[in-house]
Amino acid sequence: MWRWFSAMLVTSVAGANLEASQQDGILKLLTADSAHGASSTTASSQGNASKTSKAKAKTTQMEDMVLLLAQQAKAAREASKNKDEDKEMEEMIEQLRQEPKMMQTEINEAANTYNAACQAAYDNLTVGCPFYENDTLFLPEGFDGNFTPLREDHLSCRETLPQKKQDFESCHKIRASLVAQEQVLLDSFRSVNVFQSPDECLVTGTDVLAYLKAMRDHFGNKKIAWWADYYKLENVTKNITQWNCTEMEVSYYDQMTACENKQEKLEQIACEVHERTNESCTTMPACFEGKWSTYLTEVRSANSTIQDLKYEYRAIKRILCLLEAFVADDLDAKIEECMAARFSASAVHSQCVDNHANVPKPAYTVPGICDTGVTAILHPDHENFNETEYASKGIHASRCLASCCTVDWYSWTLYGNVYVPASHIMIDQDLAEGQNKASYGSVEAAKAACEALGSVQCFGIYDANCDGASEESPVELVASPGLDLDQVNESSVGSCIYHMVLGSGTTTTTTIAEQCTWQLNISRSDEGFEKVWKTLTLEHQRFDEAFRFSGCDNAELPEASYCLGMGTENGVRVLKNREGHGVGTGSCCDSTTNKVIGEKRISCDGYLDEYTKHSKKYLTTTKLLRGTTYTTMAEAREACLRKGTKCWGIYDDKCDSVKFLLVDSQFNITSEKMMESVQGSCVYEKMAV
Numbered sequence: 001m002w003r004w005f006s007a008m009l010v011t012s013v014a015g016a017n018l019e020a021s022q023q024d025g026i027l028k029l030l031t032a033d034s035a036h037g038a039s040s041t042t043a044s045s046q047g048n049a050s051k052t053s054k055a056k057a058k059t060t061q062m063e064d065m066v067l068l069l070a071q072q073a074k075a076a077r078e079a080s081k082n083k084d085e086d087k088e089m090e091e092m093i094e095q096l097r098q099e100p101k102m103m104q105t106e107i108n109e110a111a112n113t114y115n116a117a118c119q120a121a122y123d124n125l126t127v128g129c130p131f132y133e134n135d136t137l138f139l140p141e142g143f144d145g146n147f148t149p150l151r152e153d154h155l156s157c158r159e160t161l162p163q164k165k166q167d168f169e170s171c172h173k174i175r176a177s178l179v180a181q182e183q184v185l186l187d188s189f190r191s192v193n194v195f196q197s198p199d200e201c202l203v204t205g206t207d208v209l210a211y212l213k214a215m216r217d218h219f220g221n222k223k224i225a226w227w228a229d230y231y232k233l234e235n236v237t238k239n240i241t242q243w244n245c246t247e248m249e250v251s252y253y254d255q256m257t258a259c260e261n262k263q264e265k266l267e268q269i270a271c272e273v274h275e276r277t278n279e280s281c282t283t284m285p286a287c288f289e290g291k292w293s294t295y296l297t298e299v300r301s302a303n304s305t306i307q308d309l310k311y312e313y314r315a316i317k318r319i320l321c322l323l324e325a326f327v328a329d330d331l332d333a334k335i336e337e338c339m340a341a342r343f344s345a346s347a348v349h350s351q352c353v354d355n356h357a358n359v360p361k362p363a364y365t366v367p368g369i370c371d372t373g374v375t376a377i378l379h380p381d382h383e384n385f386n387e388t389e390y391a392s393k394g395i396h397a398s399r400c401l402a403s404c405c406t407v408d409w410y411s412w413t414l415y416g417n418v419y420v421p422a423s424h425i426m427i428d429q430d431l432a433e434g435q436n437k438a439s440y441g442s443v444e445a446a447k448a449a450c451e452a453l454g455s456v457q458c459f460g461i462y463d464a465n466c467d468g469a470s471e472e473s474p475v476e477l478v479a480s481p482g483l484d485l486d487q488v489n490e491s492s493v494g495s496c497i498y499h500m501v502l503g504s505g506t507t508t509t510t511t512i513a514e515q516c517t518w519q520l521n522i523s524r525s526d527e528g529f530e531k532v533w534k535t536l537t538l539e540h541q542r543f544d545e546a547f548r549f550s551g552c553d554n555a556e557l558p559e560a561s562y563c564l565g566m567g568t569e570n571g572v573r574v575l576k577n578r579e580g581h582g583v584g585t586g587s588c589c590d591s592t593t594n595k596v597i598g599e600k601r602i603s604c605d606g607y608l609d610e611y612t613k614h615s616k617k618y619l620t621t622t623k624l625l626r627g628t629t630y631t632t633m634a635e636a637r638e639a640c641l642r643k644g645t646k647c648w649g650i651y652d653d654k655c656d657s658v659k660f661l662l663v664d665s666q667f668n669i670t671s672e673k674m675m676e677s678v679q680g681s682c683v684y685e686k687m688a689v
Helices: 002-014 020-036 044-052 054-079 083-123 148-159 161-192 208-242 245-325 331-340 368-372 385-389 443-453 558-565 633-642
Strands: 410-416 458-463 475-479 496-502 516-524 534-541 548-553 572-576 582-588 594-604 607-614 624-630 647-652 660-664 682-688
Touching (some): 054 245, 148 245, 161 208, 161 245, 410 443, 443 458, 443 496, 534 582, 548 594, 558 572, 558 582, 572 594, 594 633, 607 633, 624 633, 633 647, 633 660
Antiparallel strands (some): 410 496, 458 475, 458 496, 516 534, 516 594, 548 572, 572 582, 594 607, 607 682, 624 660, 647 660, 647 682
């Protein structure tokens, strides 16, 4: 009979299934039991989700098989009353108990492992994270935060430089003048210091004494002249030796080097203050937030796993109970007792998870400087650094060489009304003859190409119309050694050249729009000055530009060819801006004249003179540009357009057209950031091109 039971055991383990009604009953009891004992920790949702885990499938399958074995054991006992077989049954049950007990041990070890990981994350919440006070400053070692001594030291060094430069330059001028005098005297001395023939002393007659007297007088005068030049030359030569300018020049450049070192020290400390502040203000919150996030992840992971382990632990205890039923006198009653029991899983827990509800998020103080940023000095790479630190104090500083600066190795100077002959234009050998000028459709591309070649090969950029560059009207590179800018021919149409030199130029700042597009209405005298003859659209012009017709051109502009073909020898009339640059053309240069009868700015720096109105919206005063109050919308619009990208739009307090203020663009205003206005204020957003 036991052999039959054993065979049934193997069969059931290998693949036998309970009837559907039996399976549903067991699953229902297990689900109810699990729900009854579920943990109420913060990660209960993960615990519920874990009921579908592999642990549930595994333990449910084991319960099913054990319950099936119990039924088979019951049938075997009823079929045989052999005590030896009962003993074998007990031994079999004892063997079966070992696996669930091992599983219990593994469950406890797993729970301890996850609890340890959670506890480690808790213990590490603030480890390695810096703690600061509200007034903490992030200063380099040895620097107390006071830039005044560094500024004064640099300024005092720079203040004496102009005089030193003037001294050695004056010395060179005086020495050069003396050298020139020396050359004149030396030439005079050499002309006297020449052996002359006595024939030059010929006199009329044959009186020997008269001849000797004449010769004596002649050479006596030569002697006097020789010594006079000699003494003059000696005096000048002595003066030249006294004017030793080398020491002055060396002294100037030594001090220049010292000043540059002081400047670099100031800028380097400014760099370090900004970089230390930015790094510290970024890494400190990231450290605390990152460790808190890691802790929460470990809590959720541990809680989810503990719920799975609890479920598995209860199932194993039920399995052990069912195994005990195999040898019970009343097997059915014992099975019912096992299925009805509510097994505790309190032995499986995580102290770290249980205490999570009482764990506060670690607090930390964010220093005030992290909110305000460094205010003691601008970042040396800031566009206004040179203006605030140097130019406003009359200091002509060198380019920034601190570690955080972006160094411009070349600077550009614009020279207007310059005509560059074709012989000076650089030739691109890779292009076909006749189309091989080194030309570019943008000034920036041309500058990049010129800087790549270096000042040895590239002198600068020629802009025939001085209106920027386009594919239709490109700029051209000028080859080195280039031109003598003091001797160039003047352009009749306002052409210009950008000269590239080694070293940085002067940094300038502006709040005025730099690039505006204008629309001009032009008339002509033979059709009446009141009538629009044609309309011109001019790009890349100044905000405060003025236009007028001045002069004619018969050589540089393509329109001149047409007029020459029409018999007008003077060519075409030229429209010029305030600086005299040719920006357009009028009629042929004959008895007909032209006049600008209307002009309008269409856009400036990428923004139109058009606005979108946001009604019943309010902006705080911190979002407004200080000192920009206007009484009319027309004034406010002109001012906003004038400020280019600096002005985002216009704010009308109460929307009553009485008081207009400009909105600062640095705050990236959007409609979502505007607040509702209780007094009906409105905001006008400047439209982009």
